[in-house]
Amino acid sequence: MRNFVNPVVLKIFTTKAAVGQYLSQIKASAQTVGFVPTMGALHQGHMSLIRLAQQRNDVVICSVFVNPSQFNDPKDLEKYPRTIEADIKLLGEVNCDILFNPGVNEMYDDNEQWHLSIGETEHLLEGAFRPGHYQGVTQVVYKLFNIVKPDTAYFGQKDYQQFLIISKMVDMLAMPVELVMCPIKRETDGLAMSSRNIHLSTDDRRHALILSKTLNYIKDKFDGNNIAALKQEAAQLINAEPGVELEYFEIADGDTLHTATPQSNKIVALVAAKVGKTRLIDNVLISS
Numbered sequence: 001m002r003n004f005v006n007p008v009v010l011k012i013f014t015t016k017a018a019v020g021q022y023l024s025q026i027k028a029s030a031q032t033v034g035f036v037p038t039m040g041a042l043h044q045g046h047m048s049l050i051r052l053a054q055q056r057n058d059v060v061i062c063s064v065f066v067n068p069s070q071f072n073d074p075k076d077l078e079k080y081p082r083t084i085e086a087d088i089k090l091l092g093e094v095n096c097d098i099l100f101n102p103g104v105n106e107m108y109d110d111n112e113q114w115h116l117s118i119g120e121t122e123h124l125l126e127g128a129f130r131p132g133h134y135q136g137v138t139q140v141v142y143k144l145f146n147i148v149k150p151d152t153a154y155f156g157q158k159d160y161q162q163f164l165i166i167s168k169m170v171d172m173l174a175m176p177v178e179l180v181m182c183p184i185k186r187e188t189d190g191l192a193m194s195s196r197n198i199h200l201s202t203d204d205r206r207h208a209l210i211l212s213k214t215l216n217y218i219k220d221k222f223d224g225n226n227i228a229a230l231k232q233e234a235a236q237l238i239n240a241e242p243g244v245e246l247e248y249f250e251i252a253d254g255d256t257l258h259t260a261t262p263q264s265n266k267i268v269a270l271v272a273a274k275v276g277k278t279r280l281i282d283n284v285l286i287s288s
């Protein structure tokens, strides 16, 4: 168990070389490294990942890097919140050990190419609405894992499909890292915490609750055989909410992300919608 009687001073690195060198000393002293990759605009969802990493590792490193290669819409990239001063403050408060905050030029060479054949999951759900997104995600996570070489990396269930795809990459490339999926942290009214929530107007914020409400409703009503009817009902509920434009609602097999069947043993309901101008995603495990 870590002892926070003496507060930890957050060490901040912006270069691969410096963070790699610091981490190699830590590993040489047989300490374990837990890693929480993020795009910043940190909130209590991110903090819950860091806390879990702290319970299970000697040293915890968080990265803050808004990865351009995973954005298919340049406007979305430009608009993505960047709050590094506040992020540093939060990381200090939670006693995180290390922040890696590289610039784009530190992470990418000019005209760099990347393609990883990760199978059809890449093109479903998020992949269908954000073409190329998971190529960018695997590209940056591969780079980050090679720089940090963590024992364990922590990701949120909030990005359920991302977790499946990163797990696939780690298996395919035999990367020596354990992955942990952490539960979704929500506001008290049920809204899943997200860096993008700061773009929601007061009205958007109220309308956005339809997503978590519908997910919970579907979870309650699910009986194993009513998948098609429930999907339809969920879409109707969400489309009826003012200011909300549904992209997809799926009751999926938790391994393949195809529509679940009565034979699926792990089932997850996933949703994506634009609320006002802000794109939100959420999901709930129905059976696992």
Ligand code: AMP
Pocket: 037, 038, 039, 040, 044, 045, 046, 048, 049, 154, 155, 156, 157, 158, 159, 182, 183, 184, 185, 186, 192, 193, 194, 195
């Ligand atoms: P992001 O900064 O949005 O890329 O997220 C970084 C990590 O935090 C990802 O693994 C996310 O799944 C996770 N995360 C984001 N929001 C939440 C949340 N509300 N609860 C738990 N984890 C989250």
